[in-house]
């Protein structure tokens with residue numbers, strides 16, 4: 001970055017007005033034409049226009065023609081090109097042109113589908129607003145990260161992604177700069193540090209866009225945004241959508257190739273058979289090519305991508321933002337969910353429900369007053385703004401109810417030392433100078449606070465020694481409160497004597513001992529609406545739920561019980577830490593649901609690992625910075641969008657915009673639905689191959705005595721014209737009833753199963769082939785044709801032959817309609833699903849019928865496709881075909897359900 005240092009500020013800040021970010025803050029403020037009160041709102045708006053939004057320039061999109069080109073030279077398309085060339089060489093220009101049309105239309109279609117998929121993923125950005133606290137015109141305001149401008153004064157805190165290049169002006173941080181420097185350990189950055197670093201990136205007073213704050217809080221001055229940041233400069237962050245193919249796509253790709261190989265094989269095999277049956281070389285070659293073209297499944301992959309993208313969209317609208325297309329299917333095969341408690345199972349709306357210390361503490365008593373005093377000191381929340389940790393807001397609200405209030409500004413100016421709440425230590429300590437004395441205020445998990453207490457506040461407000469009996473009594477209190485589902489905090493304080501202006505701030509070992517226990521507070525945090533239903537839903541879907549929480553075992557077990565999680569055993573996090581790999585796996589593979597209490601992020605990581613190794617598909621929730629490794633390790637890392645940190649959101653695959661457990665299970669349901677739908681259209685596409693191929697076999701096996709029941713162009717019309725829209729519509733099927741009453745799909749089970757192939761080829765396909773050939777034969781026989789009679793152009797029977805092939809074509813379409821309805825469900829009856837619940841399918845079928853009508857009755861199309869208008873009796877015969885095909889499958893499904 002070229003930094004120009006200007007001593008005489010220009011009247012307006014343009015794109016090049018940059019100060020040296022390492023110069024003294026006052027000078028930097030002047031150079032950036034900002035103030036200690038931040039920029040005014042109008043100036044910020046003006047700079048946004050001049051400097052542009054705080055975004056990295058998107059990696060230039062591939063031009064559309066290149067995307068189309070990729071589709072045209074796609075390996076399966078290349079196969080079709082070869083076929084077209086062969087057709088041209090063998091003299092069938094018509095077929096060659098038709099194949100080229102197929103390729104072009106297919107490429108266009110695939111291009112459209114992929115654009116849709118990309119859009120769906122890009123639209124997700126909108127669901128994950130990225131906001132920061134900034135100071136503008138002296139007031140703290142939430143600003144969208146993309147609207148930050150150079151000169152903005154912003155707040156940084158643990159868990160946040162650094163939104164711009166920032167000079168620290170107050171506070172200290174630890175930042176993870178891995179994305180920029182590859183450094184794997186967090187580094188310390190502080191406003192007061194002495195800056196003697198060589199490189200800009202190593203300066204201890206600067207933090208850069210793209211790094212993450214792993215600890216601390218600070219304020220800073222943004223000196224570069226968007227493309228002007230170091231990150232923008234080295235363009236390390238590629239913004240392109242993760243294009244890694246999902247296991248599903250890989251599977252389907254393999255299948256597509258397999259089918260393509262079979263198609264080529266069948267085409268090649270037809271050549272000698274056709275010749276033996278008496279066809280000329282040209283005719284045999286044309287049909288061989290036709291067979292090949294008909295069976296190359298060129299549309300399969302893009303259709304699957306589109307179905308996944310539609311799933312991603314649908315999930316986002318339900319509050320689960322999936323960051324990778326492939327995650328949709330993994331989410332659907334989840335077997336175990338490890339969930340947090342606070343805010344996920346519970347509403348994160350806390351109120352103080354009980355205050356106790358051996359006896360209930362009466363409001364207005366001296367103990368209550370002291371307790372309130374400690375609580376207002378030991379806090380960083382702001383009750384007036386509602387800003388801060390919900391636990392602390394609840395405690396402040398209770399203190400206010402007891403008549404004790406302290407303005408945050410006064411609190412902060414009295415404060416000497418602050419040890420924020422950290423999940424690791426599970427307690428918080430402040431040291432304040434109050435009325436000439438140094439006072440320590442502590443609150444936290446009872447196991448953390450009680451061992452540090454030496455005394456206990458009596459009902460009259462005087463301290464007594466905390467002997468073994470009193471300790472037991474207090475511990476019983478904790479159990480009693482936790483047992484009814486309350487989150488319990490022990491509150492304690494200590495007087496360190498008169499203020500000594502020369503003293504250095506005491507360390508935590510000094511402050512957090514010999515405390516006087518003031519009280520126990522029990523906070524009620526009710527279960528969220530809908531969670532109990534979602535838990536029951538998971539159970540019927542065969543999904544196990546473990547609670548992994550930092551809270552007390554009894555509290556967590558009670559909350560778990562209330563939402564319907566069985567909580568068969570409560571396991572302490574420390575116990576897990578002491579377990580061997582094998583022991584942990586044994587614990588987790590037992591058939592019960594567990595509550596892991598007092599769990600640390602390391603515990604979470606081990607649990608995720610152990611579950612994954614025992615073959616489970618694990619969805620693990622998390623919100624803190626330290627949860628990131630576990631979120632990455634789980635099959636599906638789930639971050640909290642509302643309360644979670646940026647770091648967790650970045651590590652996760654799924655972000656719940658409302659933090660709700662019920663949303664997660666909705667995501668699982670959606671994942672299952674999408675996977676099911678992919679199966680539905682694969683079934684549908686597979687089924688039609690049989691009635692297309694069998695007529696050729698009949699022709700070949702009869703040695704030509706039975707003429708070809710279908711022309712090559714008619715096959716292409718089916719493949720490209722009639723089958724496409726219904727197949728797409730099947731990708732949008734609503735969830736099948738019973739979707740969440742089935743056990744999760746085994747990890748090893750692919751998209752294509754033996755049962756599915758049997759249903760596609762053995763039932764739907766074979767039945768269709770019989771019906772189709774029946775109609776073909778009926779039309780010929782009705783007109784007096786006998787096996788072996790010539791039907792070629794110029795013969796007496798040629799017109800009848802044209803009608804017969806047209807009847808075959810129409811019969812395939814009729815059977816396709818039946819197949820589409822059958823494919824809509826795998827288990828349930830069509831009645832349970834409802835005939836009209838997928839309007840897209842109805843439209844697709846209407847389109848299919850229209851297309852067929854045009855092909856059969858429009859003279860121009862008749863010339864090209866070799867069709868002829870069908871007599872009324874044939875139409876009557878075709879009418880029940882859809883019902884027949886669907887009906888037989890319906891009966892088989894009913895039998896399967898009974899079994």
Ligand SMILES: Nc1ncnc2c1ncn2[C@@H]1O[C@H](COP(=O)(O)OP(=O)(O)OP(=O)(O)O)[C@@H](O)[C@H]1O
Pocket residue numbers: 339340341342343389391392421423426427428443444445446487488489490548549550551552
């Ligand atoms: N602001 C706080 N100050 C002091 N102690 C706290 C504070 N918040 C929580 N605690 C204590 O730390 C314990 C663990 O809290 P933590 O927030 O880590 O877990 P949690 O959020 O309840 O768990 P989960 O992972 O299920 O969301 C609580 O039971 C409480 O005793």
